[in-house]
Amino acid sequence: MKISIIHVLTLLVSIGSILNVSAQTTTFDYMNSNVGSQKTISWNTSSFGSGFGHRLISSDPGGATTLNLQARHNSATWKDAIVINSLGYVGFGVSPTTNPFHLLSIAGQRSRFQYGNTTLDLVDYSSSIEGFSNSSGLFINGKDGLIMTGQGYNLKFVTNESGPYIERMRISKNGNIGIGTVSPTEKLSVNGKIKAHEINITTSDWADYVFKTNYELMPLSEVEAFINKNGHLPNVPKEKEVLEHGVNLLEMNKKLLEKVEELTLYVIELQKNNNELKSRIELLENKN
Numbered sequence: 001m002k003i004s005i006i007h008v009l010t011l012l013v014s015i016g017s018i019l020n021v022s023a024q025t026t027t028f029d030y031m032n033s034n035v036g037s038q039k040t041i042s043w044n045t046s047s048f049g050s051g052f053g054h055r056l057i058s059s060d061p062g063g064a065t066t067l068n069l070q071a072r073h074n075s076a077t078w079k080d081a082i083v084i085n086s087l088g089y090v091g092f093g094v095s096p097t098t099n100p101f102h103l104l105s106i107a108g109q110r111s112r113f114q115y116g117n118t119t120l121d122l123v124d125y126s127s128s129i130e131g132f133s134n135s136s137g138l139f140i141n142g143k144d145g146l147i148m149t150g151q152g153y154n155l156k157f158v159t160n161e162s163g164p165y166i167e168r169m170r171i172s173k174n175g176n177i178g179i180g181t182v183s184p185t186e187k188l189s190v191n192g193k194i195k196a197h198e199i200n201i202t203t204s205d206w207a208d209y210v211f212k213t214n215y216e217l218m219p220l221s222e223v224e225a226f227i228n229k230n231g232h233l234p235n236v237p238k239e240k241e242v243l244e245h246g247v248n249l250l251e252m253n254k255k256l257l258e259k260v261e262e263l264t265l266y267v268i269e270l271q272k273n274n275n276e277l278k279s280r281i282e283l284l285e286n287k288n
Helices: 008-015 206-212 220-230 240-245 247-285
Strands: 051-059 065-074 079-087 089-090 102-103 111-115 118-123 134-141 156-161 167-171 176-180 186-188
Touching: 206 247
Parallel strands: 089 102, 176 186
Antiparallel strands: 051 065, 065 079, 079 089, 111 118, 118 134, 156 167, 167 176
16 A cells, blocks of 8 residues: 555645655655745654654555554654544544544643633543542633533533433523432422531521510410411421421521520410419418
């Protein structure tokens, strides 16, 4: 099989460049060139020796023809730097097979894209470099990182433990975040258990209104009647509502505190009544 670069040479000639080739030692199928122009392609012998250099090869390995730009550095082995096949696929450091764009980087090194002072690296940490082992990902430097979707689309996070790929988390187009659910109805919807070291919930009011002088404390007799009729405390959701709609932790904590503070007032009132009864008993005992 002849080694040919006619495809590249023909392209250069067709756009108006004049090719000047001297001391030709490589066999070509076709060559069109005009000698004397300053527009040339030069293939110079490396001053470092035979183990260095570049070459351009068009070949037919089967399935698709390829155009290989190869290089070697202090080695007898040529390595593909850029490969373009007849399907239009491009490979950097690797011959493209099934991917239109394929970039190969050595493990532990980065493949970098740069725009101005901002760089986007494809990183692979095979050891504990930077505290991450056996990890790959994106590293953005120079500006804040940004991940976004087109208008009207969700952002999905998918993993595969051992079988099929499963969506684990999504950020919906309306801003709601779902973990373990694909239809989050709140800013954060979690289908599963949550473990946290600390949760701080803010609110605009609290249950201390119970201790204000204008608060109407329900008499215990009315509380008893309400419980007998409804099966739950006043101002507390019943079981059916909780099972259907869940519990608002902030509101429930406020209601529970309300009941604790009401109980405190009841106990204080009972203590006053108890003290009054003791005083009366002591009075009667002293008279006798």
